[in-house]
Amino acid sequence: MDLIIYGIVNSITLILMSIGFALAYGVSRVPNFAHGALFILAGYLTWVFRYRVDLPYWLSIILALIIVGLVGIALYQFILIRVRGMPISEIIASFGVGLAILEFLRWSGLRGTAHMLPPFISGTVRIFDVPLDYQRIIVIFGGIGILLFLWAFTTFTKTGLSLKAIAQNERAGLVLGIDADRAATVAVSLGAVFAGVAAVILLPLGNIVVEMGYEVLVFAIAVSVCGGLGSWKGAVLASFLIGFAQTITVSFVAPHYHFVMALFIIIIVLIFKPSGLFGRQKELEERV
Amino acid sequence: MPELRKERLDRGVKVRSDSIYALSSMKEILYLLGPGLVLILLLLVLPLVVSPYWQRVMAITGVYALLSISFGFLANYVGLVSLGGAFYVGVGGYLSGLLNAAGVPLILSIPIATLLGAVICTLLLLPCLPLRGVYFAIISFIYPLFAGRLIAATGYFGGTDGIPGLDRFPSIWVALYMAIFILLIVLYGLSRMVNYEDVGLVFRGVKDNELAIKASALNLTWYKVQAVFISSAMGTFAGAYLAHLYGWVGMSLFAIDFSILPVAATVVGGSGTLYGPLLGALILVPASESMRAFGTLRIVFYAVLLVFFVVFWTEGILDFLKRKYEQFEHWVRI
Amino acid sequence: MSDDIILKVENVSKSFGGVKAVDNISFTLRRGEVLGIIGPNGSGKTTIINLITGFVEKDSGKVYYKGEDISEWQPHKIADVGLARTFQAMRPYPTLPAYKNIIPPLYSPRARRSARGKLGDRSAVAIDLLEEVGFERDARVPYKLAGALPLGYLKRLELCRCLALMPEMIICDEVFSGLSMSEIVSMVPLMEKLQRDGITLIMVEHRLRELFKIAKKAIVLNFGEKIAEGSPDEIFNDPKVKEAYFGGEDSYVFK
Numbered sequence: 050m051d052l053i054i055y056g057i058v059n060s061i062t063l064i065l066m067s068i069g070f071a072l073a074y075g076v077s078r079v080p081n082f083a084h085g086a087l088f089i090l091a092g093y094l095t096w097v098f099r100y101r102v103d104l105p106y107w108l109s110i111i112l113a114l115i116i117v118g119l120v121g122i123a124l125y126q127f128i129l130i131r132v133r134g135m136p137i138s139e140i141i142a143s144f145g146v147g148l149a150i151l152e153f154l155r156w157s158g159l160r161g162t163a164h165m166l167p168p169f170i171s172g173t174v175r176i177f178d179v180p181l182d183y184q185r186i187i188v189i190f191g192g193i194g195i196l197l198f199l200w201a202f203t204t205f206t207k208t209g210l211s212l213k214a215i216a217q218n219e220r221a222g223l224v225l226g227i228d229a230d231r232a233a234t235v236a237v238s239l240g241a242v243f244a245g246v247a248a249v250i251l252l253p254l255g256n257i258v259v260e261m262g263y264e265v266l267v268f269a270i271a272v273s274v275c276g277g278l279g280s281w282k283g284a285v286l287a288s289f290l291i292g293f294a295q296t297i298t299v300s301f302v303a304p305h306y307h308f309v310m311a312l313f314i315i316i317i318v319l320i321f322k323p324s325g326l327f328g329r330q331k332e333l334e335e336r337v
Numbered sequence: 338m339p340e341l342r343k344e345r346l347d348r349g350v351k352v353r354s355d356s357i358y359a360l361s362s363m364k365e366i367l368y369l370l371g372p373g374l375v376l377i378l379l380l381l382v383l384p385l386v387v388s389p390y391w392q393r394v395m396a397i398t399g400v401y402a403l404l405s406i407s408f409g410f411l412a413n414y415v416g417l418v419s420l421g422g423a424f425y426v427g428v429g430g431y432l433s434g435l436l437n438a439a440g441v442p443l444i445l446s447i448p449i450a451t452l453l454g455a456v457i458c459t460l461l462l463l464p465c466l467p468l469r470g471v472y473f474a475i476i477s478f479i480y481p482l483f484a485g486r487l488i489a490a491t492g493y494f495g496g497t498d499g500i501p502g503l504d505r506f507p508s509i510w511v512a513l514y515m516a517i518f519i520l521l522i523v524l525y526g527l528s529r530m531v532n533y534e535d536v537g538l539v540f541r542g543v544k545d546n547e548l549a550i551k552a553s554a555l556n557l558t559w560y561k562v563q564a565v566f567i568s569s570a571m572g573t574f575a576g577a578y579l580a581h582l583y584g585w586v587g588m589s590l591f592a593i594d595f596s597i598l599p600v601a602a603t604v605v606g607g608s609g610t611l612y613g614p615l616l617g618a619l620i621l622v623p624a625s626e627s628m629r630a631f632g633t634l635r636i637v638f639y640a641v642l643l644v645f646f647v648v649f650w651t652e653g654i655l656d657f658l659k660r661k662y663e664q665f666e667h668w669v670r671i
Numbered sequence: 672m673s674d675d676i677i678l679k680v681e682n683v684s685k686s687f688g689g690v691k692a693v694d695n696i697s698f699t700l701r702r703g704e705v706l707g708i709i710g711p712n713g714s715g716k717t718t719i720i721n722l723i724t725g726f727v728e729k730d731s732g733k734v735y736y737k738g739e740d741i742s743e744w745q746p747h748k749i750a751d752v753g754l755a756r757t758f759q760a761m762r763p764y765p766t767l768p769a770y771k772n773i774i775p776p777l778y779s780p781r782a783r784r785s786a787r788g789k790l791g792d793r794s795a796v797a798i799d800l801l802e803e804v805g806f807e808r809d810a811r812v813p814y815k816l817a818g819a820l821p822l823g824y825l826k827r828l829e830l831c832r833c834l835a836l837m838p839e840m841i842i843c844d845e846v847f848s849g850l851s852m853s854e855i856v857s858m859v860p861l862m863e864k865l866q867r868d869g870i871t872l873i874m875v876e877h878r879l880r881e882l883f884k885i886a887k888k889a890i891v892l893n894f895g896e897k898i899a900e901g902s903p904d905e906i907f908n909d910p911k912v913k914e915a916y917f918g919g920e921d922s923y924v925f926k
Contacts, residue, residue: 080471131648136471137418141600141647149640156633267482270475305490312483319476320464535778535793538767542775545764548726552758553776554750554836 051179052296058185060292061192062251063272064285068195069243070269071276071284076216077233079129080140083147084244085266089159089259090150091117091245092252096164106167114245121241125234133233147266155259164257166249184253191250195243196285212236264308271311275318290314341668348663372662380517384510392509394626396582399516400575401598402618405606406523407571408599409614414531415564416544418470421462421477423595425572426579427484427588429454433577434500434586443504447577454573459566466561478596485591499587506581516578523571528611540564598622601639604646607653616655676738677702677840677871678754683722683732692718694895695732702839705872707882707889709906711915715895716875717759720842724756725749736840751781755833759844759875763828765818769806772817772828773797776835785837797835804831805861823854830861840871847878855881891915 070084081087091113098109124146132138168184175181203209214222215232223229244265255261271291276283291314295307384392404422412418433450437443465476489497506512531537542550543560550557575595580586598621599614606617621639628635646653678700685693693715700706708716721727723734725746733742741749750756763772776782777793798806801813804827812820817828826846833841846862847855855878862885866872876882882889883903891899891906893915899906906912 128644128648137412137474138647138651140471140474141604142644145640145644145647147640149637149644152633152636152640156637267479274472274475303490305486309483309486309490312479312486315479316465316476316483319468319472323468323472535774538771538774539778541767542764545766546762548758549762549764549832550775551726551746552724552750552756552762553832554747554755554779554781555775556745556747 050177052300054176054179054181055300056289056293056296058181058188059296060289061189063268063288063292064192065188065195065243065247065251066265067269067272067284067288068199069240069247070266071273072199072243073237073240074273076212076236077229078136079125079133079233079237080136080143081124081129081237081240082140082144082266083124083150084240084269085262085264086147086150087117087120087241087244088248088265089154089257089262090120092166092248092257093154093159093164095249095252096166096257099166110249113249114242117245118238118242121238122234124241125237129237130230130233147262151259151262159257159259165255166253166257168253184250188250188254191246195246208232208235267308268311271315274315340671342671343666344669345660345664345666348665377521380521384513384517389509391623392513394623396509396513396516397579397626398619398622399513399520400579400582401602401622402520402615403516403523403571403575404595405599405602405614405618406520406527406611407568407575409603409608409611410527410531411564411568412603413608413610414537414544415540415561415568417466417561417564418474419477419565419568420474420596420600421480422572422599423481423591423593424477424484425454425458425569426576426595427481427591428458428569429573429576430580430586430590431494431500431576432457432573433580434503435494437503437581438500443506443581447574447581450577450580451570451574454576455566455570458569458573459562462565462569463558463562466558466565481591481593481596485588488588488591495587497588499585499589501585503580503584503586505584512578512582519574524611524615527567531611536560536563601643603653604643605654607655607657610655613653613655617653620654675702676700677736678723678873679735680719680723681733681735683719683734684730685718685722685727686730691895693722696892696895696897697732698890698897698900700840700871700873702871703866703869704888705866705874705886707879707886708873708875708892709877709879709882709889710892713894714892714915716892717844718895719892720756720844720873720875724754724842750836750838751779753781753836753839754842755836755838755840756842757826757829757833757844757846759848763817763820763825765816767817768814769817769820769824769828770794770797770801770813773800773831773835776832779836781836800831800835801828804828804834805857806831822849823851823858826850826858827861838870840873841865842873842875844875845877846874847876847881859884
């Protein structure tokens with residue numbers, strides 16, 4: 050039973066980590082390799098506002114999210130826009146930005162285990178006899194909430210619909226008068242905000258450490274690549290696949306295999322089903 | 338105010354050496370061979386004059402230069418962007434370390450590790466070869482991470498401690514000149530192959546257009562295998578060399594630096610030739626070494642430089658210098 | 672199977688996500704014949720080429736080339752036995768000069784087995800070959816970057832890449848489309864010369880008038896199905912063909 054519950058928590062953690070990356074890639078085909086850095090940046094900013102500036106917790110979170118969103122906009126408008134359509138340059142540029150952010154944070158003092166965010170509500174409940182702290186329950190609802198929000202956003206709002214249109218057929222979108230660059234800016238910055246949301250929900254479970262930025266990036270890539278890019282269903286399914294595979298390896302083999310497992314799954318999926326779990330012919334052609 | 342425009346004219350000798358005209362004087366021959374000769378002389382003479390610390394830096398620079406050329410060759414001439422340089426280094430290093438620990442002397446363990454390691458890397462990458470562009474980049478990026486974590490998790494090959502106590506090179510001179518000679522040989526051989534041999538054209542074809550290669554009755558996968566073998570052999574040599582330079586192998590051989598620095602070197606030096614990555618490595622590694630005092634801020638500096646080059650100065654340093662060398666520039670009134 | 676049948680396609684089918692692109696198509700071709708494949712846009716013409724030459728995997732059906740079952744072969748192996756193809760979207764190596772585009776096929780095992788491959792300098796052979804397909808030798812055209820060549824030359828370059836393999840059969844995907852009248856007029860003799868040299872041709876075409884100067888029989892596809900087969904006269908008088916071309920809203924005009 051605890052396997053199932055922790056599996057679900059783990060899977061939703063992965064969804065949270067990867068949804069921003071998947072969104073930015075799915076919509077604007079920008080592989081935002083600064084994703085992990087934005088994640089850590091949001092967490093660290095929240096910490097700074099909370100403990101250095103002494104703002105209330107909720108205000109720190111909102112401020113951090115706004116700043117990360119702005120960083121996302123700047124990232125696209127000043128840097129990525131100049132290398133659009135050159136995937137390798139996009140990767141190098143965004144990874145460079147991420148690297149700069151992470152290592153700057155490390156240099157400016159984000160080291161050791163001193164940086165922690167408090168859980169929103171502390172305490173534990175027992176569900177089916179499995180102890181589960183409230184923060185993990187918030188993780189579950191946060192993940193579901195984000196998915197619902199995304200679904201509503203891309204189904205009912207005009208901006209969301211235009212994002213979807215661009216994702217499906219950029220040229221047709223352009224003909225219909227959708228500004229692809231604006232859509233991409235929105236997507237990248239929304240992706241950054243999602244990274245921030247994930248950070249404030251997930252980081253209370255552990256320390257804010259720079260290494261986590263790299264891990265988040267790898268997990269985000271893992272989920273997006275396995276799921277078939279631009280496919281929500283795929284991303285969710287891949288999260289559950291990887292999440293449960295990790296939980297199972299952790300409880301039956303050894304805890305330090307959990308990262309190995311994620312990497313192993315990417316390699317296997319890319320080799321045997323290069324279009325991803327839900328990828329379509331179009332993606333297959335893109336990849337092979 | 339008169340409007341000005343920069344006019345560029347190719348130097349005569351450049352025009353002639355591009356087509357089939359003969360060169361007419363010693364001066365022109367020198368002009369064409371000059372940059373190459375300067376490079377060779379510099380590499381051969383510099384070790385004699387610098388301090389032991391910088392001799393070591395030079396050796397490491399040589400290793401990175403080799404990795405950068407390996408990356409540049411695969412990316413520019415075959416179209417496979419492999420971010421897995423660290424994987425080659427790790428495989429080569431561990432192989433050589435294991436062999437050496439089992440009693441094989443250094444003089445044998447390096448070549449064996451180079452060739453066997455390249456075979457192993459190629460075989461392991463074989464299933465990924467159909468992948469294109471970003472996907473090959475991602476999966477090759479994952480390989481070294483995976484290998485490193487696997488060693489840490491299983492504890493094989495010394496686990497997190499690595500294998501200490503390997504033979505070292507008899508002296509820094511042997512190590513340094515070995516790196517330099519291998520580097521020069523690789524440079525000469527590769528640039529001949531990609532520029533003058535027909536198989537080099539096939540590689541270029543693989544980059545430009547895979548379907549046309551298939552339609553030309555050429556086995557696409559086989560040529561990719563050859564290219565990956567060549568490129569990974571450079572990486573495994575670098576790994577084996579480092580193993581004996583440090584006298585130790587460990588998980589740090591799979592570290593991300595070995596994957597990222599070649600990319601940075603190619604971006605900074607300029608893509609399109611083998612010399613761009615070389616130049617990039619020759620600039621970046623010593624620069625990074627001299628900034629050691631700044632700690633991780635040096636990585637920030639790197640990253641910013643990388644973004645600057647990839648976004649704002651895409652031609653890279655080599656092409657810039659080349660233009661200055663081969664063209665007259667002057668302002669004209671329009 | 673009689674000896675002079677070079678290609679036999681049996682019940683080949685392929686669907687892309689529910690759409691039947693090619694539905695149960697069969698035909699045979701004798702050595703030295705020229706077969707036209709015609710049909711409206713989206714009728715599966717290019718797909719059938721991809722299926723024969725192995726570039727796309729078949730859902731079902733068999734292809735025999737010179738009596739050998741090549742259904743499951745890789746594209747390069749099919750080209751290696753002498754069944755070459757051109758691409759409708761021209762596929763040169765844009766960063767190489769035109770003559771260097773011909774060197775990879777000359778470097779292929781098939782070309783090296785033959786006499787031409789032993790001639791030595793492949794660049795010289797490549798330029799000779801380019802002259803055969805209509806590149807002016809002295810006009811420096813062969814030395815231009817392939818990416819900078821006009822369409823007519825690209826089509827010739829495609830053909831030349833096939834010829835470098837010394838093929839017994841070439842499948843041409845719309846060699847005439849996109850060309851001006853004068854370019855087409857100069858292209859027709861080239862195709863006739865290939866035919867005289869004994870090369871079996873399949874030509875996928877929209878330009879029916881030019882096609883039927885060369886081809887004596889054709890098959891007509893519509894929505895992936897073969898709706899007619901025979902000589903030009905038989906095809907033009909077939910009611911189904913008329914319906915496919917003239918019926919419906921996207922009427923198609925014979926040129």
